[in-house]
Amino acid sequence: MVANKKPKTLEEALQIRASEETVVYAGGTDIMVDQVPEINFLFINGIESLKHIKDKGDHIEIGAGVTYTKLLASDLIPKLLKDSIVDIAAPALKNIATLVGNVCNASPLADTPPVLSLYDARLVLEKTGAERELTLDEFMLGLKDTAIEKDELMTYIRLPKKDFTDIYYEKIAQRKAASISKISFAAAATIKGDTVEVFRFAFGSISRTPLRLRELEASIEGRKLTDVKADIETIMAQCDEQIQTRDGKRSTGRYRKKVALNMIRDFIMTLGEKEEAE
Ligand SMILES: Cc1cc2nc3c(=O)[nH]c(=O)nc-3n(C[C@H](O)[C@H](O)[C@H](O)COP(=O)(O)OP(=O)(O)OC[C@H]3O[C@@H](n4cnc5c(N)ncnc54)[C@H](O)[C@@H]3O)c2cc1C
Numbered sequence: 683m684v685a686n687k688k689p690k691t692l693e694e695a696l697q698i699r700a701s702e703e704t705v706v707y708a709g710g711t712d713i714m715v716d717q718v719p720e721i722n723f724l725f726i727n728g729i730e731s732l733k734h735i736k737d738k739g740d741h742i743e744i745g746a747g748v749t750y751t752k753l754l755a756s757d758l759i760p761k762l763l764k765d766s767i768v769d770i771a772a773p774a775l776k777n778i779a780t781l782v783g784n785v786c787n788a789s790p791l792a793d794t795p796p797v798l799s800l801y802d803a804r805l806v807l808e809k810t811g812a813e814r815e816l817t818l819d820e821f822m823l824g825l826k827d828t829a830i831e832k833d834e835l836m837t838y839i840r841l842p843k844k845d846f847t848d849i850y851y852e853k854i855a856q857r858k859a860a861s862i863s864k865i866s867f868a869a870a871a872t873i874k875g876d877t878v879e880v881f882r883f884a885f886g887s888i889s890r891t892p893l894r895l896r897e898l899e900a901s902i903e904g905r906k907l908t909d910v911k912a913d914i915e916t917i918m919a920q921c922d923e924q925i926q927t928r929d930g931k932r933s934t935g936r937y938r939k940k941v942a943l944n945m946i947r948d949f950i951m952t953l954g955e956k957e958e959a960e
Pocket residue numbers: 705706707708709710711712713714715726746769770771772775778779780781782783784785786787791792793794830834835836837860861862863
């Protein structure tokens with residue numbers, strides 16, 4: 683017997699999570715295509731306290747009920763995250779789908795996790811009387827597999843503020859918009875004077891969780907920008923060796939690899955040339 687619940691408060695929602703097995707329903711845009719068998723849905727879209735975007739000083743707090751439309755309209759949301767949202771589906775879907783839903787769905791094809799990874803986003807999981815924060819790597823374990831417990835809800839995403847001077851986002855898909863990614867690429871850097879202080883990039887759609895090459899990133903940080911650009915072929919050889927791409931439904935591994943390398947090269951070679959990013 684299906685008994686859907688629509689709590690008005692977070693406390694009520696957490697009590698329901700603690701006492702019965704439920705599938706959380708935010709915008710429902712992933713769930714509705716997933717063909718979930720008879721099950722109790724816990725609708726969280728009636729909980730007003732989860733619909734805010736707040737400036738918390740060193741970070742921005744995004745509630746689990748915040749839709750893409752609201753994120754795109756907010757001055758608090760960094761451009762790089764907006765760039766990853768703007769081409770997701772059509773406006774009608776953006777009016778109901780949530781960022782938290784995109785993360786909790788744990789799809790390798792999701793467009794926002796690469797950006798959240800670059801921002802060191804902290805994912806807040808709450809149950810009655812307790813809260814914990816996980817990084818994206820700790821939360822996304824694999825395809826549709828996450829670290830969430832049955833009695834928990836993801837309530838917020840906390841996005842630390844960053845002083846990136848350069849950002850880059852590209853989504854390659856069959857069409858410009860309303861299309862699932864063949865590969866997505868998010869990158870960010872902080873250049874001070876001629877020094878690359880922060881350098882990071884992440885790919886979506888080529889591995890089960892966003893792909894970062896953290897050792898390579900660290901080896902570039904602290905170097906002179908001119909030296910990094912002069913060393914481009916060595917860096918590209920390392921990327922070529924470390925990025926593994928497989929054939930998939932939407933494109934071949936060879937195509938994805940070629941595009942991935944082109945995007946990294948373009949990001950590095952245009953570093954320091956773009957307008958202030960954030
Ligand atoms: C036509 C179409 C086009 C799409 N295009 C794109 C695209 O271009 N890029 C892209 O990345 N995605 C795309 N999607 C997928 C989907 O719209 C997004 O992943 C969206 O962000 C999901 O948000 P939602 O609120 O609808 O999640 P829901 O469907 O409500 O939930 C998704 C999953 O997360 C769980 N969940 C949701 N909220 C919570 C919570 N607070 N705590 C714990 N678990 C939770 C649910 O139980 C479910 O397992 C598309 C979907 C459709 C139908």
